[in-house]
Amino acid sequence: MEWLSGKIQQRRSIGLSLTYKQQKRWLGFLFSLPALILLFTFLILPVGLAFVYSFMEYNMLNPDGKTFTGLNNYARLFQDAVFFTALKNTMYFSAVVVPLQCAVALGLAILVNKKVKTAVIGRVFFFSPVVTSMVVVAILWTFLYNVDSGLINSGLNFLGIPDQPFLLSEGQAMNSIIFMSVWQGAGFQMMIFLAGLKDVPETLYEAADIDGANAFQKFWNVTLPSLKNVTGFVLMITTIQAFRLFIQPYVMTNGGPSDSTKTLVFMLYENGFQFRDVGYSSAIAVVFFLVVLTISLILKKVLKQ
Amino acid sequence: MKKGYLSLLFVLFAGVLIGCSSGEEASGEGGAVKLSLWHPEGDTSEAYKEIIEEFNKEYAGEIQAEATFIPRGNKYAYEDKVSAGATSSTLPDLLALDGPNVANYADSGIIQPIDGLVENQEDFVDSIIQQGTYNDQLYTVGPTESTVALFYNADMLNEAGIQPPKAGEEAWTWDEFYNAAQQLTDKEKGIYGVNWTLDYGEWIIYFTGPTVWSNGGQFIADDGSAVEGYVNGPETVEAVEYLKKFTEEGLVNLQPTPTEFEDGNAAMMLMGSWEWAKLQDYPETNWGITYYPKSPNGDQVSPSGDWNWGISTNTEHKEEAATLLNYMMNEENIVKISQVENKPAARISSFESMEEWNEEPLNVLKDQVLNTAHPRPTTPSYPVLTTKYGQAVQNIFLGGDVQEELDKVADEVEKDLERKGVK
Numbered sequence: 242m243e244w245l246s247g248k249i250q251q252r253r254s255i256g257l258s259l260t261y262k263q264q265k266r267w268l269g270f271l272f273s274l275p276a277l278i279l280l281f282t283f284l285i286l287p288v289g290l291a292f293v294y295s296f297m298e299y300n301m302l303n304p305d306g307k308t309f310t311g312l313n314n315y316a317r318l319f320q321d322a323v324f325f326t327a328l329k330n331t332m333y334f335s336a337v338v339v340p341l342q343c344a345v346a347l348g349l350a351i352l353v354n355k356k357v358k359t360a361v362i363g364r365v366f367f368f369s370p371v372v373t374s375m376v377v378v379a380i381l382w383t384f385l386y387n388v389d390s391g392l393i394n395s396g397l398n399f400l401g402i403p404d405q406p407f408l409l410s411e412g413q414a415m416n417s418i419i420f421m422s423v424w425q426g427a428g429f430q431m432m433i434f435l436a437g438l439k440d441v442p443e444t445l446y447e448a449a450d451i452d453g454a455n456a457f458q459k460f461w462n463v464t465l466p467s468l469k470n471v472t473g474f475v476l477m478i479t480t481i482q483a484f485r486l487f488i489q490p491y492v493m494t495n496g497g498p499s500d501s502t503k504t505l506v507f508m509l510y511e512n513g514f515q516f517r518d519v520g521y522s523s524a525i526a527v528v529f530f531l532v533v534l535t536i537s538l539i540l541k542k543v544l545k546q
Numbered sequence: 547m548k549k550g551y552l553s554l555l556f557v558l559f560a561g562v563l564i565g566c567s568s569g570e571e572a573s574g575e576g577g578a579v580k581l582s583l584w585h586p587e588g589d590t591s592e593a594y595k596e597i598i599e600e601f602n603k604e605y606a607g608e609i610q611a612e613a614t615f616i617p618r619g620n621k622y623a624y625e626d627k628v629s630a631g632a633t634s635s636t637l638p639d640l641l642a643l644d645g646p647n648v649a650n651y652a653d654s655g656i657i658q659p660i661d662g663l664v665e666n667q668e669d670f671v672d673s674i675i676q677q678g679t680y681n682d683q684l685y686t687v688g689p690t691e692s693t694v695a696l697f698y699n700a701d702m703l704n705e706a707g708i709q710p711p712k713a714g715e716e717a718w719t720w721d722e723f724y725n726a727a728q729q730l731t732d733k734e735k736g737i738y739g740v741n742w743t744l745d746y747g748e749w750i751i752y753f754t755g756p757t758v759w760s761n762g763g764q765f766i767a768d769d770g771s772a773v774e775g776y777v778n779g780p781e782t783v784e785a786v787e788y789l790k791k792f793t794e795e796g797l798v799n800l801q802p803t804p805t806e807f808e809d810g811n812a813a814m815m816l817m818g819s820w821e822w823a824k825l826q827d828y829p830e831t832n833w834g835i836t837y838y839p840k841s842p843n844g845d846q847v848s849p850s851g852d853w854n855w856g857i858s859t860n861t862e863h864k865e866e867a868a869t870l871l872n873y874m875m876n877e878e879n880i881v882k883i884s885q886v887e888n889k890p891a892a893r894i895s896s897f898e899s900m901e902e903w904n905e906e907p908l909n910v911l912k913d914q915v916l917n918t919a920h921p922r923p924t925t926p927s928y929p930v931l932t933t934k935y936g937q938a939v940q941n942i943f944l945g946g947d948v949q950e951e952l953d954k955v956a957d958e959v960e961k962d963l964e965r966k967g968v969k
Contacts, residue, residue, distance in 0.1 A: 298965075302632040302654030387801045389736070409800060409944050495746040497937055498944045514626045516929050516962070517654075519633075 288530070294523035301517035314524035324525070326500045327508045328532070334419060334504065335483035342423045342483075343475055346430030351464070353431070354438045364435070368428040375425065379492035382421040383408065386493075408494050411501045418489045418502060426482070430475050437471030438464070473544040480540060484533050505529045579866045581611040582638035584628070586618035586853070593886040597879050601870060609866045614638070622747065632656045639861035640871060643686065644748065645677040645851030646922045646932065652680040653926035653966070657856035659683040663868040664875070666893075673850040673919035674892040680924055687871070688854035689880045690889035693914040694753050695848070696723075696839065697807065697815040697825070700832040702737075706730055706813075710836040714913055717837035717846040720788055727797045730813035739797040741812035744943070750936040751922065753816055755849045758785040759920050761841035765931060766923045766959075771969055773959045777935065778952035785841065786939065786948050793943040800943060807831075819911045823888035835907040837914065850919035852889065890915045930962040931955070 259267065295314055299307040318324050353363040370378060385392050386407040394404045407417045441464060449459045465472075487506040490496050496503035496511075505525065513522030585594060598611050618624040625647065631637040632654070643651055651657045661684050667675070671691055678686035696718075698710055708726050711717050718726070727739030743749060751765070758765065763781030766773050776782065792798045799806060807815040808828045815821070816838075825833055840846040855874065857867045873879070877896050884891040884900065890911060891897040903912045925931065938951040963969045 300654055301629045302651065302656050304633050304635075389799065389801065390803070411944075495937065495940070497940050499941045499946060500937075511933065514629060515622060515933055517629055518965075 291523045291526045295527045297520045299519040331504045338483045345427040349431040350434035370425045371428040375488045437468045441467040578610040583613040583640040584638045585642040586624045587615040591615045637858040637860040639867045649680045649924040652685045665872045676921045686854035686856040689883040691892045691915045692852045693819045693848045702813040718839040723839035738799045738812040741807045741815040751932045756847040760844045760847040761785040770925045774956045778956040835910045848914035848918045926966045927962040
């Protein structure tokens, strides 16, 4: 043993002072360094800056003239009626879209979870809206929703239902956006559910068959419980995505009519880029972050039980 | 060894980061001064490319200019790019900007006064100089002007026995225009009396402005200190109420196709002066142009304003930038730019040399540009004013209450004026 520690002593004296464990740690750090630098530059730093700017009066065109104004932006935010409208709209959108989109996605996943050729075509079919740019999808749906010449109203007329105003009506605009968003987004969650379904052991279904369970009972007692973890994950990402609603109102309604489709991110964009009020829009961003964080934490707690 | 790797990596990353921020040197080939320009991508891009190429040849070894053309869309993508450039101090030497932004950019200190630098300044039409002026100093000039007039389908008007006015003094009053629209609307055949676009960008304040001004209304006080009682004042409310009648009674399509008028599905169209070029592609449609209708209480007024060039405060070569600006804005080049975009020229000498503008139907547009043009308000709060007013008018066209909506606009803009220190 004596000679071994002697060897180590010798190695240390020639400059390599790291033990194997230390080397491993450094190397690990080294390999993650590129990712860490990117993460810091493009995520942590901007979030930190947004937090700092939210306490400032900051005109985007005049960055040298920014001054600290304490809680002014926050005080203004909580007196702004538009903010509460936007918060309400965002909440409403999420509350409707999340369960609806997850249910549709699960339904589609079960539908295409067959070992036949047509199921593969179905998967491509349902997934294709996801890979299409949201801007393109939104423009296309604007045409579909056109009151006079849109396809949807033509269809309704065929069924004897009169023209609906869709995007032009305060009452229907948000629901119209919800409908197309579910159509566009469900394919993605379908894929995740599909992966989950493949993991459900066939033996469970065989056992259920022997017990004489019908299709619904099999779904309720075998499929759903087996998908518990996947469902939790899907709910979480869908919620976070839903809160970021922006492109659809930006392209289709411009937040109208009467602010009925104005969302938090839309308001943030409008104040930040159009009015160039970086301070105020940073305050919106911070509040938005806190809202999403709180809801994610609550969701996590609920899903754990 | 390991330590060596580590420091090597750090050096590499530091190099990358520094490389990103150091930017280019300001001198080009052979020690020439390098100038950069930003302009929205569009029909004029080719004309500018040509002009700048010629400029670079003429000033070889002294000045070398390079233009970047940025896609715009019908919203504010180009303005977003300028905002980002201002934040990071990476603005070009010469910057194209839409007329109504002059006050906001000048107030924020991203463009600088060019008083005394513009050659033949008195040759520019008044409205372009008014547009480029903020706090009694000239900041920008532009090659072209614009206006909105009433395009009509001559066959449809003939059939209905309606005579469109031929001279500015005879321009239709509100009632005459409204009656004509009513008469020409045929709901059964799906023909609308009038077409007007409902873009979400700058268009709404631009095309409804003359209705307001003609009625004696204003968007903002003359000294720019208040909007309360102006944008929601009785004259403005009356003007917007008048426009609302058209949408309420279905004389205007709220979701028109881009070629509704061209396809013969609308009898008239309130549209920008650039539209006549597009109409050339529809030889079967027999069209004409008449004046923007006027309020019974006032004069005939038309909107104005177009893209301008300003010299940014980031430039280190103001003198050379002015040389390039004057080169682009000389008589000959303005003709070139105007012809590409089919827009009225902003230099009177250039305008006079373009023959087709003296004849029907374009003479109406020329008459409006030279005689009845009204600039949009110059105020640092313009972005808030135009956005909020545009949204309000959209709501009104969809059935909202005029006074209520305009009160909200006044409220928002007043607050912004206060924050900008104007009040």
